[in-house]
Amino acid sequence: MTRFNWFNTTTLTLGFAFLYLPIILLMIYSFNESRLVTVWAGFSTKWYQSVFFNESFINAAWVTLRVGFISASVATVLGTMAALVLNRAGPFHGKTLFTGMIYAPMVMPEVITGLSLLLLFVSLDFTRGFWTVTLAHITFSMCYAAVVVSARLVTFERSLEEAALDLGCTRFSAFMQVTLPIIFPAILAAWLLAFTLSLDDLVIASFASGPGATTLPMKIYSQVRVGVSPEINALSSILISVVAVGVVTASLVTKQAQVKRMKEERLAISSN
């Protein structure tokens, strides 16, 4: 065990300060009475109220959630299918190429992805709006979903599927009854990642979106260009809180399940 000495303490403090100081500052100023962002003028929650009564914020949030939900769901299905094929299909011609092409969008600069999508939508004469943003988000988050699911499939024991076949399942029902439930946590993780990526995205959405389909990040960005308002601080604080609660709950649940499982495993071994 390493004790807390001055070196460790300093490193830790600096590290966390680096990560969280900006966010804490933002949250503090969201309770600022003043209209001026950098001048403290007393505590108030009025900016939170005004966020909830700002229809354009609520609309943007709603668009963002819908885009996120639809794109994450479609991307997870497509990504899972891609991961399954690349993991299961034996060596075929161009497998490396296909694998590379699945992963390529991850390293592609977002601006390029956004621009190419814009060009595509324009040349196909698509009316840009809600569906083009959704399509764009499916495109770029699919590869992340594929990566998460295939990481799980690498350690998936194939004999489980063989056992299901052996006991009378067709390939499809073996997948539904055995493979899917077992890899489900990875699929859920892939969905959450895709959803988060979609919520987070500004660049691609800006290219792919049209009138009437402004996502929250786009809204915030456009507001900030005319000047940071305490309202934005409040909105950001709400977002941060939601995310933080989600992450903390998820990790607590996982941790608890893990502890329970380890305890049961130890019990099983000692009972023998």
Next chain:
Amino acid sequence: METLVNTQPVCKFAPWEDPAQEPLVRFENVTKKFGDFTAIEDLTLNIYEREFFALLGPSGCGKTTMMRMLAGFEYPTSGNIMLGQNNLQKAPPHKRPVNMMFQSYALFPHMTVEQNIGFGLKQEKTAKVEIKRRVEEMLSLVQLEPFAKRKPHQLSGGQKQRVALARSLAKKPKLLLLDEPLGALDRKLREQTQFELMNIQEQLGLTFVIVTHDQEEAMTVASRIAVMDHGKIVQVATPAEIYEYPNSRYSADFLGDVNIIEGQIDVTTGETASLAWAEGEIPLAISTKLRPQAGTTTWIAVRPEKLRISKDKPANADNCIKGEVWDIGYTGNISTYHVKASNGSILKAQVSNREHLADRPITWEDTVYVYWEKGAGVFLDA
């Protein structure tokens, strides 16, 4: 070999000796290739109903491929596999009355013990009441009733193994395949489980095919063993036949410990052949009904426990070799003496330790005589 003494148990079970018996499983000239690699080469084999048949060989000999072809996870490149009257050539795994117990057990981690065992029956759309009854029957067969509601991770290794067995038996398969079923268990539990497996097989009257690389396990459980090497079957016989009358150096060496002596046939008189094995040594005498050609190079196998060892030259022994004690392997119940003969070859002689170690009269570098009867050695074909 007709010369065999009765090596079978009292109640003789030997359908392979009865030409009227229809085999349950027939491999007919089966070849399996993976790309350029030939895993199984032109193999023909019959397995009969109610047999406990062992496929024995080192890893890579093709035994697992044979099993996977029976299960339907692989298909032969050429040749046929028949199960009764059905050709299994095109049947997918779920359409075969064959079940398999996997080496890793492959228990479904998201299902309870009960659900695991009932899984196969559920696929057949068996009535719920019937599934429940069968699951209970299986649980009591493997003595796991108190664990019905547990998940696999809440079980010990031995319990998992029994759930896997129960699951593979639940559908009453015509043929049960066991892929190294006891490999993950420790030695004590393994021995105990071997006898449990035999009891269950007998009790249910099923046909078992086991794949193993453990010769002791194969000898304990199997009614017949197929010794395999590089995609071919070297010998198929009962454990006792293979042990006492191996047909080749490979199967002699694979099952148990053995002394293999190379030499040339000297003369054959009556039912005794003599083998010149070293310059300046008396030829060895071996009982045989075959009349081997004089001058041919051949090998004989003698099991170490059939060799006796003494410090004094024994009077009228059939075969006697003088040598020096090179090494002594002590394993508690037996001691194995490695004796170096005049031509440099090492002979192993096993002596069971009836007396205390302290009384052991023979020690390193002693000059000793190793001797055995002429009936103890057997000629090998290859």
